Amino acid sequence: MNVAKYLLLTAILAVLLLPVMELAAFIAVAAQIGFLPALALIAMGSVSGVLILRHAGGGHIARVKVALGNGSFTTLQADSSGVLVLLAGILLAIPGFITDVLGLLLLVAPLRRAIGAALGGQSDGPRADGVVDLPPEQWRRVPDRELPDRRGARDG
Numbered sequence: 001m002n003v004a005k006y007l008l009l010t011a012i013l014a015v016l017l018l019p020v021m022e023l024a025a026f027i028a029v030a031a032q033i034g035f036l037p038a039l040a041l042i043a044m045g046s047v048s049g050v051l052i053l054r055h056a057g058g059g060h061i062a063r064v065k066v067a068l069g070n071g072s073f074t075t076l077q078a079d080s081s082g083v084l085v086l087l088a089g090i091l092l093a094i095p096g097f098i099t100d101v102l103g104l105l106l107l108v109a110p111l112r113r114a115i116g117a118a119l120g121g122q123s124d125g126p127r128a129d130g131v132v133d134l135p136p137e138q139w140r141r142v143p144d145r146e147l148p149d150r151r152g153a154r155d156g
Helices: 003-033 035-055 057-070 074-078 082-092 095-109 110-117
Strands: none
Touching: 003 035, 035 074, 035 082, 035 095, 082 095, 082 110, 095 110
């Protein structure tokens, strides 16, 4: 069997089995802590996923749309940390303990950097050359007249 067909079949099987696994996980957790606390955990996970998507996902969603519209996956690789935060928000918004655990793991910064590096993206850490690379929505141009005059500060 071709590797691509095998991976596709595995992915389809995982998606079909996910609701069954989520139900089993919910029953197991509800048996340990009770039905209402388990339901409250599911609701809190979904609300936090929506909040993550709303807060951190807006700029990332726009970049993903532009990258997919241009047919460029290199932009997605360069912004792999942002895409993984977006994926974490989506996983948390889906009700269920398994997707919540996967989403929470993607929110752990060292793990997210390792996954991003494995996918070929840039790391979030400081660069060796001292350059700070910010997305366009995080910086603005300041006219020179607003910058403090530091010529006299060096003379003392």
